[in-house]
Amino acid sequence: MAAQTGSQAVERASALLGLIVESGAPRTFSSLVDELGLAKSTTSRLLQALERSRLVYRDRTGAFRPGALFSLHAARPSALHDLSELARPTMEHLSELSRETVNLAVPRGGQLVSIDQVDSCYLVGATNWVGVDVPAHCTASGKVLYAYGALPRPTGQLERRTAHSPVDRAQLEHALVEVRRRGWAASLDELEIGLTAVAAPVRTVDGSVVAAVSVSGPTSRINDYGITRLGDVLVAELRGLSALLGHQPGRKEGFA
Amino acid sequence: MAAQTGSQAVERASALLGLIVESGAPRTFSSLVDELGLAKSTTSRLLQALERSRLVYRDRTGAFRPGALFSLHAARPSALHDLSELARPTMEHLSELSRETVNLAVPRGGQLVSIDQVDSCYLVGATNWVGVDVPAHCTASGKVLYAYGALPRPTGQLERRTAHSPVDRAQLEHALVEVRRRGWAASLDELEIGLTAVAAPVRTVDGSVVAAVSVSGPTSRINDYGITRLGDVLVAELRGLSALLGHQPGRKEGFA
DNA sequence: AACTCGGGTTCCATAATGTGAAACTTTGGA
DNA sequence: TCCAAAGTTTCACATTATGGAACCCGAGTT
The missing domain is CATH 1.10.10.10 (Winged helix-like DNA-binding domain superfamily/Winged helix DNA-binding domain)
Structure with missing residues (x-):
C-alpha cells in the first residue's frame, strides 16, 4: 500500500x-x-x-x-515523559517535511511561550523563540490556544505589531471561529512583516488543548509550500502526537 | 547466528x-x-x-x-512502571523455559513475600504463593535477599520446616557466601519435602538487590532440568531484567 | 578551486528469503 | 465423541532482501 x-x-x-x-x-x-x-x-x-x-x-x-x-x-529515568520530549519526534518530522522552523508553544501567564524548537535548515528564518514571550493574538500558535480555550482571552488593548496585526476584538473572534472550523491557524505578517506561521493544536487525553505546534518561516517560502497544505499536514501529524498523550481520536474534540 | x-x-x-x-x-x-x-x-x-x-x-x-x-x-498512564509489570515478560519467558512456577519476591517486614507469580503448566506444583509470608531462610529467594543485604538477618530461632531446613546460623551464613559466589541460590526440600527452588537477584540502578525471582517445582523435575543450569539461566535472564531497572551491567554489583 | 577522505545512500544481479494456500494440529465447546 | 475455531507448519514459487561496488555529498586540506 x-x-x-x-x-x-x-x-x-x-x-x-x-x-x-x-x-x-x-x-x-x-x-x-x-x-x-x-x-x-x-x-x-x-x-x-x-x-x-x-x-x-x-x-x-x-x-x-x-x-x-x-x-x-x-x-529509563532519562525518558522524560514531558511534553517536549514526547513531541520531539513529531517536530523533527515536521521540520523535515516543511524544512522550516518548528515550535512547540504552551500557555504561560496569559501569554504563550515556546518550550521547544527545531530550527529550519535555511539560514533565513532561524531565530530562537524559546523562552521569549510574544503577544498571542498575532501568532498562529496563540490563535490556536485562544480558539480552543487553552489561553484566556487577552485583556486590554491588543498590541499592534504590524499593519496586519488584528487589533479589533471582533476581528480576532471571527478569526478564531475560522480556526476552529479548519482545525488550524495561520498568521501572515501579523507579528513581523515577512514572517508567516501556521499552527495546530495538541490535545491531551480529555480532548482539551494543551499546546500548539507551529511551523514558521518567510512568508514567501511558506506560500510556496501552500498554507492550506501546511495546515492540513500539521493537523494530521499532531493528531498522532495527541494520541501519544492519550487522546482518543474518536472522542469529542471539544474546546474547554 | x-x-x-x-x-x-x-x-x-x-x-x-x-x-x-x-x-x-x-x-x-x-x-x-x-x-x-x-x-x-x-x-x-x-x-x-x-x-x-x-x-x-x-x-x-x-x-x-x-x-x-x-x-x-x-x-501511557496504564504503563505501570512498577516492578511486577516490568518483570512480567521475563517471568513469562522463564516459565516457558523451565515449565515450572516462577515467583517474584520482595522483602516485606523482615520476611519475604511474593508479589507476582506465573504458574507452572504442570498440575503438580502450582500452588499460589502470592501474599503468603514464608520463612526466608528456607527459601531460595529468601537466601538471595539475605545474601545481598536486601533483607536483614533473621532474629531469634530459625524455624525448622523440614529436616533439611538450615537452623544453624553459621550454616546459613556459609550458604550465603556460596550464594554470592555463584550468583544464585537454591533450596532443596528445605521449606517442604519434595519442593525445590532456585532463585537469583534483581538489581536496580545502583546495583543493590531489590527483589528475587525464583523457579520452583517438585525436586525431581527440577533435578531433571539441572539445578546449576537453572541457576545460570536465571542469572542471565535477570541480568536483562535488572537492565530494565536501569542497572548498568558493567557496574559494581556490590551487596548493600 | 580542485582533491580527497569518510559516512551514507542507491544500483543491481543473484539467490536467499519471505510469501500465502492448504494441510495439519491443538484447543475448546456442545 | 464429534465439530468448529484458532493457530502453526509445510511447501513450491517468485518476490523481496542481500551485499559489493558505484555513487553522492559535505567537510577538511592543499
Whole structure:
C-alpha cells in the first residue's frame, strides 16, 4: 500500500507492533490478522520473530503485549515523559517535511511561550523563540490556544505589531471561529512583516488543548509550500502526537 | 547466528532497534553497522524501514533514537512502571523455559513475600504463593535477599520446616557466601519435602538487590532440568531484567 | 578551486528469503 | 465423541532482501 521501497517484511512487522502498542489493550492474534489483512501464516511468522526479539510477548491468555524493550524505555529515568520530549519526534518530522522552523508553544501567564524548537535548515528564518514571550493574538500558535480555550482571552488593548496585526476584538473572534472550523491557524505578517506561521493544536487525553505546534518561516517560502497544505499536514501529524498523550481520536474534540 | 526459522530481516531490524533503545544514548549509523556486522547497505535499508514506521527517528545530529511508539508506550498512564509489570515478560519467558512456577519476591517486614507469580503448566506444583509470608531462610529467594543485604538477618530461632531446613546460623551464613559466589541460590526440600527452588537477584540502578525471582517445582523435575543450569539461566535472564531497572551491567554489583 | 577522505545512500544481479494456500494440529465447546 | 475455531507448519514459487561496488555529498586540506 504505502511502501516506498525495500523492506516489506520489516514494515509489516512494524505495523503489527504499532497495532499492539497503540491499543493499550492486549491484542489477539486474529484481530491482528484481519486488521492488517495478511495471511495467517505470514502474521504468525512475523509475530514469532517479534517475540523472539522480545519486542512483544504473549501473556497468559495468549494475547500480544508490548515486550521488554518497551518497558525498558519506559523505565529509563532519562525518558522524560514531558511534553517536549514526547513531541520531539513529531517536530523533527515536521521540520523535515516543511524544512522550516518548528515550535512547540504552551500557555504561560496569559501569554504563550515556546518550550521547544527545531530550527529550519535555511539560514533565513532561524531565530530562537524559546523562552521569549510574544503577544498571542498575532501568532498562529496563540490563535490556536485562544480558539480552543487553552489561553484566556487577552485583556486590554491588543498590541499592534504590524499593519496586519488584528487589533479589533471582533476581528480576532471571527478569526478564531475560522480556526476552529479548519482545525488550524495561520498568521501572515501579523507579528513581523515577512514572517508567516501556521499552527495546530495538541490535545491531551480529555480532548482539551494543551499546546500548539507551529511551523514558521518567510512568508514567501511558506506560500510556496501552500498554507492550506501546511495546515492540513500539521493537523494530521499532531493528531498522532495527541494520541501519544492519550487522546482518543474518536472522542469529542471539544474546546474547554 | 541464533535464528530459529523464518524472518531474518525482521530479526535483524529488531536487533538494530534493540541496540538503539538499550543504549540510552543516541546511536550513530556506523556504530550500528559494525556492532551488528551487516553490510552498510542492508543496515541503511533496515533503518529506513524502521524510520518510516516511526520506531526510530534521527535527531538533529543524524543519530538514531527510539521513536514515537516508545514514547507512546512510556506516556501511557496504564504503563505501570512498577516492578511486577516490568518483570512480567521475563517471568513469562522463564516459565516457558523451565515449565515450572516462577515467583517474584520482595522483602516485606523482615520476611519475604511474593508479589507476582506465573504458574507452572504442570498440575503438580502450582500452588499460589502470592501474599503468603514464608520463612526466608528456607527459601531460595529468601537466601538471595539475605545474601545481598536486601533483607536483614533473621532474629531469634530459625524455624525448622523440614529436616533439611538450615537452623544453624553459621550454616546459613556459609550458604550465603556460596550464594554470592555463584550468583544464585537454591533450596532443596528445605521449606517442604519434595519442593525445590532456585532463585537469583534483581538489581536496580545502583546495583543493590531489590527483589528475587525464583523457579520452583517438585525436586525431581527440577533435578531433571539441572539445578546449576537453572541457576545460570536465571542469572542471565535477570541480568536483562535488572537492565530494565536501569542497572548498568558493567557496574559494581556490590551487596548493600 | 580542485582533491580527497569518510559516512551514507542507491544500483543491481543473484539467490536467499519471505510469501500465502492448504494441510495439519491443538484447543475448546456442545 | 464429534465439530468448529484458532493457530502453526509445510511447501513450491517468485518476490523481496542481500551485499559489493558505484555513487553522492559535505567537510577538511592543499
